[in-house]
Amino acid sequence: MTRHRTRTSASCIALGIAVAATGCSFSGLNSVPLPGVVGRGPDAQIFQVELANVGTLEPNSPVMMDDVVVGSVSTMSANDWHADVEVSVREGVVVPANVVATVGQTSLLGSMHLALDPPPGEPPQGRLPAGATIDLNTSSTYPSTEETLSTLSALVNGGGLGQIGDVIRNTGGALTGRTDETRELLARLNDLAGVLATNRTHVVESIRNLDRLAGTFAAQRDVLDRALKEIPPALDVLVRQRSNITEALRTLGAFSGVLTDVVTDVHDDLVTNLENLEPVLRVLADVGPDLDAVLAYMTTYPLSQDIIDRGVRGDYMNLFAVIDLTVPRLRRTMLLGTRFGVPQNPLVPAPGDPWYRNYTYDPLAVPVAPATQNPGDGSAAVPPPELFAESAPSMAVNPPPLLPPTQLGGPQAPVFAGPYGAPAASAEGGS
Known part of the structure; x- marks a missing residue:
């Protein structure tokens, strides 16, 4: 009896010392450092981790790297709608600079832990200094067992999993008796997949062009918005003028019929005229360079551009010219070759x-x-x-x-x- 009282007193004293050491507050055994926890001591590395959801994570939970326990969770507190978790990692453990903190569960019914690992598929880079903070952007939480089971229950009971049997049964009914058609459909799908695989670069280029087109439309959003606002009134005007437009189209159809008849009647003459026009056009094409020279000479008449370039040594020049516009000279020069011209006219x-x-x-x-x-x-x-x-x-x-x-009255x-x-x-x- 005395020995039992002695043990009870010792336990009370130890509990009182623990309460005093924790600042006269007690939130369970996890609120005090437990014996044998990894990563505690004066040489341990301390890190701050910000977590949006800690789940059932508690102090003294293990901290793991590559499925190896390297430390433990020290304290947890709420700050601005997220949890600030202080973790203690034993001395000598290298925490990579690209570390991602993830709250996970050891097994289906196991305990919670905090994993400090690099992103999946990336090697560890650098070293995170002691006292650093892992922010919310580099932390996450794995789904808990309860969340997984509830999601699976929703899928099995109220989701589409129960309708797979109906889908299989309806598919079987649709394919029954249509083996040849189904085989032909599969062959065409195979050909289609081959064509798409062959033209993969063109498909990718088309998608890129569509992306650029979408970017152009996005840049012209204000213009498109104004156009969409102005187009409906224009459509209303067209609707009001529908009878006139219909009559115009009907008249145009009648005109096109008459024009077709006319073209059919004068087809031979039209072809003949075009054939006769061909030599004229060919001659014009042949004298094209000379025609260009004549047209250029008209702008500098009566001097050519070559004479102006060589003879004019300033901004202007004096020119004295006598222009003979008498009828005999015109009939022998400019009008020669026409019905008004007279060769050898005096x-x-x-x-x-x-x-x-x-x-x-x-x-x-x-x-x-x-x-x-x-x-x-x-x-x-x-x-x-x-x-x-x-x-x-x-x-x-x-x-x-x-x-x-008779006009002279004599010889x-x-x-x-x-x-x-x-x-x-x-x-x-x-x-």
Whole structure:
């Protein structure tokens, strides 16, 4: 009896010491460090872990790396809708810098633990210094046993798992008696899969083009929104004008019928005209370079661009020109080749022509008949001195035609007077 009381007193004293050591608060045995917990001591590494859901994780739960216990959970507290968990890892354990903290369960009915491992498929990188914090973005929680069983129950009872039998039965009923059609369908699906596999690069490129098109539409969202707002009123206008549009289309159909009949009737003539037009177009194509030169010359007429480039040494130049627009000259030059042109038409001399200085309408400036001198000594007659400084008379190449006698009231005579002089017979008759 005395021994039993002694043990009870010792237990009470130990419990009191533990309560005093924890700050006069007690939340169960997990709230105090338990003997044999890994990672405790003055040389242990301390880390802070932020967890959105700790599940049934409690203090003194093991901390594992590669399924090996390397420490334990020290304290847990709530902070801003998440849990701050302090873990203690024994000395010498290297915690990688890319560590991910995950709350998991050792087995189906086992205890909870905190795993510190790198992301799946990535090797460990660097080392996490002691005192560092693993934030919420690098922490997660595995589904608990209760969550797994509840999800499985929802799938089996209220989900589509119970309808698999109905699907199999309906599929069997649909395929019964249609073996050949099903085999042909599978063959076509195989061909389709082969075509898609062959054109995989084109399919991928099409998807990328669609992505760029979607990006373009996204960039023009405001324009599309305004267009969608303005299109309905336009459609309303078209709806109100539906009768007019219908009548216009009907009339256009009738016109197209008439035009078809006309084209059918004049088909041969139209083909002939096009064939006749072919040489003209070919000639135009042949003279294309010369036509370009002429069109360019029209902008610099009467000088060519080459003369302007070589002769003009400033911003402007003086040009004195006499333009002869008399009817005879136009009929012999610009209108030649037309129904108004006259080849070899006599020209009125213009300034610059060689015979311009010797040409006159004044009959007093030209002798009626050439003067002769008979000295009586039998010598030859001496011709009169030249009226002008020219060595010979200078007139138009073709003298003007003679007018009918009815218009002159006498013998025919030249219209233009000049240094030709009148023949002797004409002179006598005229006198």
